Amino acid sequence: MKSTLKKYRIFLLLVLVYLALFFLKPDLFAKSTEITWKSLLEMLSVLPPIFILLGLLDVWVKRETMVKYMGEGSGWIGIVLAFFLGSAAAGPLYAAFPVAVMLLKKGGSFTNVLILIGAWSTTKIPMLLFEASSMGLPFTLLRLGLDILGIAIIAIVSNKVLNAKDKAEIYTLVEKNG
Amino acid sequence: MRKHAGIIMGMVIITENIMNEVFYVAAGLGLVFSWVKDQKKTKMALKKAWKSFENILPQFLAVLLILGIMLAILTPQQISSVIGGESGWTGVLVASMLGSITLIPGFIAFPLASALLKNGAGYMQIAAFVSTLMMVGIVTMPVEIKFFGKKATYLRNGLAFVFSLIVAFVIGGILG
Structure with missing residues (x-):
C-alpha cells in the first residue's frame, strides 16, 4: 500500500x-x-496490444533468434528491420519505449534500438502522406531526408558516448522493467 | 494539394486506426496460437504484459495530466505570434523550445504546424517546431528515464534538439 x-x-x-x-x-x-x-x-x-505482443515475444522468441536478426553482428538486416519496425508502428513515441526495452532484453543491439526509436518518432509512413498534404511535398521530402540522416547520426553518437557502465545501468533497468 | 488536407487527414487517421487494428488482430491471433500450444506460457506472457503496463502506468498518467494543462494554455494563435517569418534566430529557438515540451503524434503536430504557417509563422521556425515536437519530449522524460536511465535520455533528447536546429536552418535556407 x-x-x-x-x-x-x-x-x-x-x-x-x-x-x-x-x-x-x-x-x-x-x-x-x-x-x-x-x-x-x-x-x-x-498500448494494450503492444504490451500483449511484447509479453508473447518475451516467452516465445528465443534470445538467439533476436541476436541473429537484430543483435551486434546483424549488420544491414538489423538496421533495415529496426527502421521498418519503427516506421510501420502505430502510436506516439512513448509507445516505442517498452518495445525498445524488450529488444534490448532479448539481445538486440544498442544501435538498432536507437534506430527504432528514431524511426518511430520521425518516419512514420502514414504520417508522410499527411505531412505532404498539410506542409507541401518539398518540406516533407527535405525533412524526411534530413531526419533519416539524423536518426543515423543520433544512433551512432549515442552508442559512442554511452560507455560500458552506462549501458550496464540501462540493462539493469531493462531487467527491472521487462 | 492543401485544400484536400481534410480528406487526407481523415485517411491518415483511418490508416493509423488500421495499423492499430492490425496490432489488435496480431495480439489476438498470437494469444490464440500461444494458448493452443502452451497454456502455461500464455498465462506467463499475459502476466508479464500486465506487469510491465502496471509498472509504467503512474508515469503515463502523470504525463497525460501535465500534457492536458500545457496544451490548454498554448494555442496556435499564441504560438504563431512569437514565431513569425521575421522572428529569425530567436523565433527558431522559441519554436524549438515550445516543440520540446512534449512528444506529440504527427496527426496532431501537422495540422497545428499548418495552422501556424497560415497564421504567419516562418518555414524555418515551423521546421524547428515540427522536428522538436516529434523527437524531443521534456514532459515525457520521466517515462523515458524509467526505461533508459538519465544519461541516455538526456543524450537522446539533447542530440535530437541540436539536430532539429540543423533541420530548421537547412529547410529555412532552401524553402524560406
Missing part, C-alpha cells in the same frame, strides 16, 4: 493541481480535462 502511494505520488500531486484549477480557473480546468481525457483514450487504445 505504502509503495503504491509512493509510485503514484506525482500523479496525486497533479490531481490536486487539477482540483485547484477546478475552483480557481474553471475554463482552463475544462479544457485541460478534455485534452487529458482524449490522450488517455488514445493511450488506452494503442
